[in-house]
Amino acid sequence: MEWQEVLLKLIKNKISLFGIGIIIFFVIISISAPWLAPPADPDDPYMIPRAGWSIQPKPPSEDHIFGTSEGQYDIFYGIIWGARTAFRVGLIVVGISTLIGILIGTIAGFYGGVIDEILMRITDVFLSMPFLVAAIVLTTILGKGLDNVMIALVTFGWMGTARLMRSQVLEIKAEEFIQAAEALGANDIRIIMKHVILNTIFPVVINASMRMGSIVITASSLSFLGVGAPTGYADWGQMISFSRNWILGSQGNALQFWYTVLIPGLAITFFCLSWNLVGDAFRDILDPKLQN
Amino acid sequence: MSKEKLIDVKNLATYFHTEEGTVKAVDGVSFEIYPGETLGVVGESGCGKSVTSLSIMRLIESPPGKIERGEIIFNNKDLTKSTQKDMRKIRGNDISMIFQEPMTSLNPVYTVGDQIMEAILIHKDVNKKQARQEAIDMLTKVGIPLPEQRVDEYPHQLSGGMRQRVMIAMALSCDPQLLIADEPTTALDVTIQAQILELMNGLKDQFGMAIMMITHDLGVIAEVSDRVAVMYAGKIVEYTDVETLYANPKHPYTWGLMHSIPHIEKDVDRLQAIPGSVPNPLDFPQGCKYNTRCPFATDKCREIEPEIEEIEEGHQVACWHVDKLEEAKAKEKKKKEKK
Numbered sequence: 001m002e003w004q005e006v007l008l009k010l011i012k013n014k015i016s017l018f019g020i021g022i023i024i025f026f027v028i029i030s031i032s033a034p035w036l037a038p039p040a041d042p043d044d045p046y047m048i049p050r051a052g053w054s055i056q057p058k059p060p061s062e063d064h065i066f067g068t069s070e071g072q073y074d075i076f077y078g079i080i081w082g083a084r085t086a087f088r089v090g091l092i093v094v095g096i097s098t099l100i101g102i103l104i105g106t107i108a109g110f111y112g113g114v115i116d117e118i119l120m121r122i123t124d125v126f127l128s129m130p131f132l133v134a135a136i137v138l139t140t141i142l143g144k145g146l147d148n149v150m151i152a153l154v155t156f157g158w159m160g161t162a163r164l165m166r167s168q169v170l171e172i173k174a175e176e177f178i179q180a181a182e183a184l185g186a187n188d189i190r191i192i193m194k195h196v197i198l199n200t201i202f203p204v205v206i207n208a209s210m211r212m213g214s215i216v217i218t219a220s221s222l223s224f225l226g227v228g229a230p231t232g233y234a235d236w237g238q239m240i241s242f243s244r245n246w247i248l249g250s251q252g253n254a255l256q257f258w259y260t261v262l263i264p265g266l267a268i269t270f271f272c273l274s275w276n277l278v279g280d281a282f283r284d285i286l287d288p289k290l291q292n
Numbered sequence: 293m294s295k296e297k298l299i300d301v302k303n304l305a306t307y308f309h310t311e312e313g314t315v316k317a318v319d320g321v322s323f324e325i326y327p328g329e330t331l332g333v334v335g336e337s338g339c340g341k342s343v344t345s346l347s348i349m350r351l352i353e354s355p356p357g358k359i360e361r362g363e364i365i366f367n368n369k370d371l372t373k374s375t376q377k378d379m380r381k382i383r384g385n386d387i388s389m390i391f392q393e394p395m396t397s398l399n400p401v402y403t404v405g406d407q408i409m410e411a412i413l414i415h416k417d418v419n420k421k422q423a424r425q426e427a428i429d430m431l432t433k434v435g436i437p438l439p440e441q442r443v444d445e446y447p448h449q450l451s452g453g454m455r456q457r458v459m460i461a462m463a464l465s466c467d468p469q470l471l472i473a474d475e476p477t478t479a480l481d482v483t484i485q486a487q488i489l490e491l492m493n494g495l496k497d498q499f500g501m502a503i504m505m506i507t508h509d510l511g512v513i514a515e516v517s518d519r520v521a522v523m524y525a526g527k528i529v530e531y532t533d534v535e536t537l538y539a540n541p542k543h544p545y546t547w548g549l550m551h552s553i554p555h556i557e558k559d560v561d562r563l564q565a566i567p568g569s570v571p572n573p574l575d576f577p578q579g580c581k582y583n584t585r586c587p588f589a590t591d592k593c594r595e596i597e598p599e600i601e602e603i604e605e606g607h608q609v610a611c612w613h614v615d616k617l618e619e620a621k622a623k624e625k626k627k628k629e630k631k
Contacts, residue, residue: 113355176397182351183391184384184411184462194410198401 009285010278019277022270030084037080046081046234048073057246057260067259069242073232075259079267081234086271089146089219090212093153098208100154101161102197108162109169110192120166127159132221139227146229149222153215164207168200175199202286209279213272220268236271239264297324297365298502299348299470304362304372306340306347309355315573317343319526320362322600325470330496330503332517332534334510334549338570340526341506345472347372348504349389350379366470385415388463392475394455398447404431404458405443408465415466430461433498435491453484460492464499471496472504477512489516510553514538522546525570525581528600532607542609544586544617580612588616 010016029036039045051064052072060067066075108119135152142148172178173196181191220237222228224244229235243260250256302322308315318340325331333341346352348364350371364371366387371379383389388411391397398407408427412418418426424443431439434457447455456476463471473492477485493516496503505516513520513534520537522530522545530543541547548566568585571577579597583589592612600610611617 176391176393177399179351180389180391180397180459180462181399181410182383183349183389185380185382185414186384186410187380190414194402195399199399 006282006285010281013281013285016278016281019274019281022274023278026083026087026271026274029080030087033080033084037074037077039081046085047232048078048081048234050074050232057243057257059257060259066263069239069260070246071232071242073239073242075239075263078234078239079236079263082236082239082264082267083271085146085229085233085235086216086219086268089150089153090216090275093150093157093215093219094208094211097154097157098161098204098211100158102165102201102204104158105162105165106169106192106196106200109166110173110188110196112170116166119162123159123162126156129156131156132218135218135222136225136227139222144227144230146219146233146235149219149228152222153218157211157215160211161204161207165200165204168203169196172196172199202282206279206282206286209275209282212279213275216271217268236264236268240268296327298327300324300363300365301344301348302363302365304344304347304364305360306343306352306357307360308357310574313574316526316576317357317573318347321521321523321526321528322362323521323528323531325502325504327469327502328496328500329518330493330505330516332513332520333504333506333523334508334513334520335523336508336570338573339523341508341523342474344523345389345474345504345506348472349383349387350374350376351383381415384411384463384468385466386468387470387472388466388468389472389474390456390459390463390476393479394452394459395479397459398455400447403444403446404450408443408458408462411462411465426465427461430465431458433464433495434458434461436461452480453487456480456484456488457491460488460495464495464501467499468501470502470504472506474506475508476505478507478509485512492516510549522549525573525576527581527610528608529582529610530608531600536604536607542603542607542614542617543611544588544613545582547617547621548585580610588613588620 010020034045040049041047050072051058051068051074054072055070057070058064058068058072064074064076066079069075069078104119104123108116134156135149138152138155139148142151178191178195181195186194216236219228220235220240223235223237224241226241229238231238240261243257243264246257246260248254249258301324304318304321305316306318308317321340321344323331333344335341343352347359348371352359359372362372366382371382374382398404405424405427408430409420409423412423412426413420416423428439428443431442436442436454436457442450447458450458476492477488480488489512492503503516505512507513517534519533520531521528522537522543524545530537530541530546537546538550541550545566548564551564552566554563566585571581571584577584577594579595580586580589580593581597583593586593590613598610598612600608602608603614
């Protein structure tokens with residue numbers, strides 16, 4: 001199927017259109033962040049400005065339309081700039097880990113034999129470690145910070161893609177047109193780039209799209225657990241961790257601080273949902289088995 | 293024929309070393325192809341026809357496959373000793389191959405033009421525009437109508453016969469000296485088969501190339517070949533020119549094959565099939581490999597394997613009992629005369 005055709009079908013599908021709409025909404029927010037929420041210090045726009053030092057969150061007001069979180073961090077500012085963080089983490093982690101996965105999976109599947117055995121056993125070793133624990137440990141070793149979170153997520157996030165790619169390549173490799181290309185005198189690199197990857201890439205694209213959301217959740221969980229972004233950094237996971245002590249509100253008024261948890265929570269939920277919707281629609285379009 | 297040989301295969305043996313044991317897919321095969329002629333290679337499934345052709349192209353997957361011994365002399369060079377890099381220059385350029393399944397031998401994500409251009413761009417020093425023009429010319433030569441339009445179509449938009457024509461166009465785009473056709477018509481219906489065979493015959497003369505036609509269809513062989521090699525269980529059992537083979541088969545296997553073809557003029561209740569099937573390649577019988585199915589088999593056949601020998605000029609057979617077959621043939625003839 002051609003790209004234009006896929007895009008057309010994505011737009012025609014209402015669910016994926018909804019997903020695409022949300023993604024575009026977040027993209028616009030990220031791009032226009034400097035105007036929506038002008039940073040106090042243009043050199044360091046990701047630090048959320050504080051409106052005081054009081055611990056108790058304050059409800060939405062004219063100055064802070066989403067209210068302020070624990071430590072008087074402005075929630076609106078955090079959401080706006082946090083969208084940038086979410087895209088950055090998602091795109092970089094998914095992008096790099098998918099590339100590593102494609103590389104390892106393709107080499108293992110295409111060459112087979114000892115190379116396959118070595119690469120797949122390495123993959124198994126990485127897979128045998130519980131993802132979140134491994135990521136926490138590695139981030140702790142590397143030190144706190146968003147970059148280190150991303151390194152940890154890439155390190156333990158490529159195996160699924162590698163396995164998926166390998167199985168796809170094994171299937172395609174048996175096709176006669178690969179042999180036909182060989183019989184025409186094409187070399188390995190040409191065959192891999194032209195004939196193998198293009199025929200195997202779609203499931204990987206679907207997988208990557210699905211993972212965009214889940215990676216952002218994982219990064220948020222790491223921030224929530226305190227090994228992620230530094231305190232005060234515009235990151236949705238950290239904003240939820242600010243609300244940890246205020247989720248239950250005060251006596252007799254359980255929902256007193258609803259804004260501290262609901263607003264960042266909604267941002268994460270919608271971000272994830274949108275990628276999953278697009279991924280789902282992608283799969284429906286590209287998987288002929290599901291087409292009836 | 294005193295012309296110089298285009299390709300000379302000497303005592304070729306290709307084995308597959310699997311976990312269950314060694315499969316001797318091709319075991320000491322010798323033949324030669326002269327420029328401009330068509331050599332037919334015929335045999336049942338699993339007799340080593342395709343492995344022979346893949347060995348010439350050096351496309352045997354290794355491991356488990358390996359060319360154990362023998363020589364493939366092409367243009368004074370032994371292909372069994374060539375590096376893969378040298379082979380890539382030969383594949384598609386000097387020796388081309390057409391595969392059995394036109395449905396799966398084309399990459400579904402590229403237009404047919406892209407795929408014909410691939411070989412041209414690999415082997416010739418031309419730019420994309422020239423390559424495209426050559427692709428269109430090739431499509432015209434293989435008889436595809438509206439080539440300017442077809443060149444931008446995807447394989448799924450073409451019929452089986454069209455795709456096989458595209459495969460032929462791909463294979464011939466660099467003007468090869470030898471075309472290996474591995475059952476090129478098996479997957480097509482009969483009317484298209486005839487068209488494709490006719491096309492290949494025409495192109496053979498036009499391009500001045502030799503064809504190695506691999507098939508299990510004796511009808512196809514009769515139509516296109518000059519000489520024929522009959523293979524059984526990894527060996528050539530009979531090797532002669534096509535007229536002699538049909539008029540006077542000397543190996544019981546060839547004779548059996550001839551008898552299992554239905555003829556419209558003969559009114560028989562039951563076709564004479566060869567009993568049994570090809571022996572398991574992991575466990576070939578001792579002696580002549582055909583002895584389990586041969587009506588003339590004796591103890592000698594079960595103990596010693598016959599070597600292929602020239603029994604008449606240009607007629608090689610690997611059988612201990614050519615005389616017994618002659619007797620059977622004479623008997624048959626008498627029976628027919630009585631009727």
